[in-house]
Amino acid sequence: MSIQHVLIVDDEPDIRELLEITLGRMGLETRSAGDIHDAEELLRDNRFDLCLTDLRLPDGSGIELIQLIQQQQPHLPIAVISAYGTMETAISALKAGAFDFVAKPLDLERLRALVGSALKLNQDSPPPQKERRRPLLLGDSSVMQTIRDTVAKLARSQAPVYIHGESGTGKELIARQIHDQGPRRTAPFVPVNCGAIPPELMESEFFGHVKGSFTGANNDRPGLFQAAHGGTLFLDEVADLPLPMQVKLLRAIQERRIRPVGANQEISVDVRILSATHKDLSAEVAASRFRQDLYFRLNVIELKAPPLRDRPGDIPLLAAHLLGRIAARWQQPQLSLADDALQALSQYAFPGNVRELENILERAATLCEGQTLHTHDLQLSAPATNMDTPPTPACVPDFIQESALDTQLANQQRDVIRRALEKTRWNKTQAAELLGISFRQLRYRLKKLGIE
Template sequence: MTMNPLALIVDDEPDIRELLEITLNRMQIDCCLAESVSQAHALLEKHRFALCLTDMNLPDGSGIDLVQHIQKHHPQTPVAVITAYGSMETAVIALKAGAFDFVSKPVELGHLRELVRSALQLATPAGQANATEEDARLLGQSAPIRELKETIRKLARSQAPVYISGESGTGKEVVARLIHDWGPRAAKPFIPVNCGAIPSELMESEFFGHKKGSFTGATEDKQGLFQAAHEGTLFLDEVADLPLAMQVKLLRTIQEKTVRPVGHSKEIPVNVRILSATHKDLAAEVAAGRFRQDLFYRINVIQVRIPALRERGNDIIYLAETFLGRLSADWGIRQPSLNAAAKEALKSYPFPGNVRELQNTLERALTLCDGNTILPEHLQLQEVSHDDAAAGTPTPLSVPALDPSAAGNSLEDYLMSVEKSMILKALDETRWNRTAAARKLGMTFRSLRYRLKKLGLDDGSDTDDSES
């Protein structure tokens, strides 16, 4: 016989207790009722609860006291607090204390049922496995990474908004995806959005959707990012780049848990967990008046800092060998080893671009290495001061002036067009003898072959061109 889940309801108002009990009973959840913190403590000693719903104001204490008690003594039991209408500050305090989520009075039953379903998923074997399994996306055994993994496991059990800070290239989206994948929303959408990449005039439509005919070019109804992430997670990357006008609308949506598509007259409920990140100092942006303090307070309920690669000790070598293995497998070649000098060079380099720069460095080294050993000269590490590294910015290089008419307007597009032009010129001058072209360009045949494939110029042949 299957046992129903058991919930603890704590509220000193009989009507509220009855409403919550009836709602949960209809969801096939049994309930124990308490009207004070002391009664709740006694019931927690007798039973194992799948979740707890508690009011904030109780005769002998507060809901925060109960949240902290359960966090310490019954950490597997998710707790949601019931707050007064519009009391966002109280809700944020509860989330910081470890509450799973919150619901405002008067209790909206649809939202309550969604909250309860999410909480129950944490108690399932699948939900527990999500939070304990190792994941190849976050590699490393250093103390900072072990601490980060443990933090992610804890945050995955919560619905609190999380602000992820860290230098460029540290893996902020990787951490956001793990928080989503290890939590009860794992089966629902994870929607990442780069806030700095959306034109300001399209931002409201992108986030909230629009109705057909609401503006010029709106030829059909469009679902916004919040609706696309319903019951899942919305990851706001580079959130500091949001214009102030959009910050106001975003704050309202987060607080009210509703969106109004452009051209619509009605609010649409959305159930979305918000994760955000930026490489900028968001507190400094607030101080400079470029980011709203109330929005910062709302999205920065819990902050996670990702350590820079230079803070991770021997993880650098472990990551390097792992990336070399993956690249070699992708290219169908034997994996070369790093010699002792190359390992020392990697460990002493400050990596202002962090993990992303390490990956690019090893990809370059693999193309330049002809034998089975990668030497320091294959790494081609730049001269970087530790001040630049701490700021996450490499020492500027001397590069040709960017021609606005070049392919695209991004530096990456421009450099790729220059590289393609030089390679085509060398191939034309050598009548497409790739060995001779590689010599002319001052690179190895393997390096040229990789670049041809990357630029879409490969003819499919993997054999060397002998100069017969």
């Protein structure tokens, strides 16, 4: 393996010496410059694998150097060295294209982790096989091509990314792709739905707790930050965080340290933060339901997940992929969509986006006869809706309206199906005939009702 080279740009000789010694012990070759002019000369005459630059230099700003490198050597990762009082400037550097930042006084453990992550960016080793099997961001539309290009760029950074979009647009899938294409891909990706954690348990869930810290704490328990150490923590529905937790989360993100509930010492954590919500986070800030300082810290880079109605040309590809997944899950032959069904889907507004498309197809696959789905199998509850017209309540499909009824009848359905299975000694084919439904419909009901 060839020796990797790092360019150090800092006007303080003591900092340069400390960095040279630390990186030298990591087996790296270093060259140093005290200002932008000398750095430009070294960049012109040498090949580097990483640049570490201070933000305040005698002849300009480190951001100017970042912009120069972005223009001339876009694949060279740049890490920023910033003083504690320049957090806003450090965030500006991330927006300009910096990979990450480390604060002064230097935390050498944090520095070594940052350097290790940055140097992985230009290694050509492919992601692990299990990562390559994950579904990609499907679609040939221009908006999806832009999303994929943006994800590839964001994967090379450690900047926090805020993903905004309606429910069902695939915000978590976008976050997973940013993680899977970046240097943290071999470490954990930990998603958490912030709205699903009871407020009284939130601090323990995020930061962990020590034995005896509260009633029921019978053992030490690591939190989500520790579970994601070295990887990515995805905060889904981040707008649902209560204000007291927002304060603690902000400190954990800025200091990169956490204190488990009941612990005396803080713990260093190395995580990349990605967040998402279907709400308008800026409106939540204006309404004083979300802290402005946390909003700016999370929203270093914003990425919008497009609604399905804005890319109707992607529906055939998405539908084929989803039907293939349904067939594999049910161990049934591949289903297809007739032209009339495709036409109906292409004109439907999809208030629930890709998640609703999957629900519609699963329902249709359950109820149809044969292997080809037609318009009547889809059971769309409203006439085709103009794609430029915002969805109305009338567009909500039957399966949403029936959810309350399904809940009420679930126990009765489960009892009837169990009796049929017991009568046929759990022969599912015979049980389906006894119930007067297709085998496919029975499989669907077994899955929905959780009957094993």
